[in-house]
Amino acid sequence: MEDNNNLKKIQDAIESLPDNFSILEEQIDVELQMEYFEFTKDKTNNQPIEDFAEVEKMLYEAEATDEAKKKLLVRLAGHDKVEAFRIIERFKAQAEGVLRNWSILAIQESRMILQSSLLDEQQVFISTGLGGRDQKIRYFITLLHQNTEEEFSETEKKLIEDEFQFFLKKSEGELEEMNFVNGFAMGLFLFPLKNNLQDIFRSFIEECNQYGNFLREDVIITNVKKLNIEEIKGFLSQEQKEETDENDTEQD
Template sequence: MKDEDHLKHIQDAINKLPEEFSILEEQIDIELQMAYFDMARKQRNTTPDDTLLAQAKLDLYNPEISLEDKKELLVKLAGLDDVEAFRTIEAFHKQASNEIKSWSVLALQESRMVIQSSLLGEQQVFISTGLGGKGQNIRYFVAMSHNDSDCSFNETQRKLLESEFRFFLNESEGELEEIDFHGNIATAVFLFPLKQNLHTIFKSFIDECNQYGDFLSEDVIITNVKKLALDELQEFINKNRHDREQN
């Protein structure tokens, strides 16, 4: 019941979103995103230097300037309502090294939103997750398990699970990007419309699969933060089953 209430609160918040919103497409570590927005929040309390743009065009490419100072420059540029600032970030992003590439993606997205908000006269909504998205779809990672912990998915069950999953996603304007089977665990990465009720769709999908042998557990792990490793999944599944048996 607690989990269902939590899901309901999330869905209520999603339903209140405006019709137009932007989703970060790239897959960027959540901790890095938090560090970016924390720096952005602090920088918004400072007055931009009139020489910032000229300084940034030189310092962003200067090997003597530290990585942290370059990150700060990108954050400051992203907060400017200035097309030239956007172009400066864009140019740097195209040749940025891996150690600052994701940071420049966030700065570029924020700069775009600042300029759009100014031009349209209304605040733009930007949604970011660890796994990113596409269009107005969020990317999710899901892990499903066999009802019998000692039994692997057989070939028939694998084909059924994949075909039914594709069908339910297509019906909801979602998209299956990848699916893998690891013994008694199935993992998948998929895109799904933010405003659709994912909980309801998954329940229907599991019910449909279980008409053919009741082989799929109703307990699933869904996240938009990151892909989980098999050992993490197995530990979570074992703990969940142990807790249920104790109750």
């Protein structure tokens, strides 16, 4: 019951979003995103900038640490000046690794602040680990064979891909990739944020199972990161252990 209430709260929050929300497109580690947001809360990283040219020069200094550059980018992103936005853009074009992803987050914040200032209305920005496009969120899904040690047949693989694409398109979704490893079908897809994601899976699995009842009804889905086989198996083992513990508790 608690899970259903949480899902309802999430759905209610999504439905209340304005039409002009924006979504982070790039796939950026959630922990790095949280670190960025913590930086923005620190008042020492929100000091006003008097000389933008000097700050840009500091960003390229070889002796400057990544930590110092992160703080400068956050300071720039907090200004409602086009000049600050352009500086971040130029830095991102040559940045690599963590600093490139940090620059992407800074650009998003800078763009929001500029739009809020120009349009005189609050902007809503949504970010996930897997990113998205337009008003669609990217998800990673794992579909499970009834026996995860048994490989999907070629017919089952084709059926899964064809039917999944069909049901996604009906809801304006888009399948980006689908891979099969033993009894696991792992996909990456885009889906409109405001559409009900749960509805398509029930119908999709029912349709596939008309041809042999080979898919489990349960699926693993996340918008945080792409999972590898070890992580998927670990999740299933943990879920099985929790179910066993729960059954033992009920018997006691």
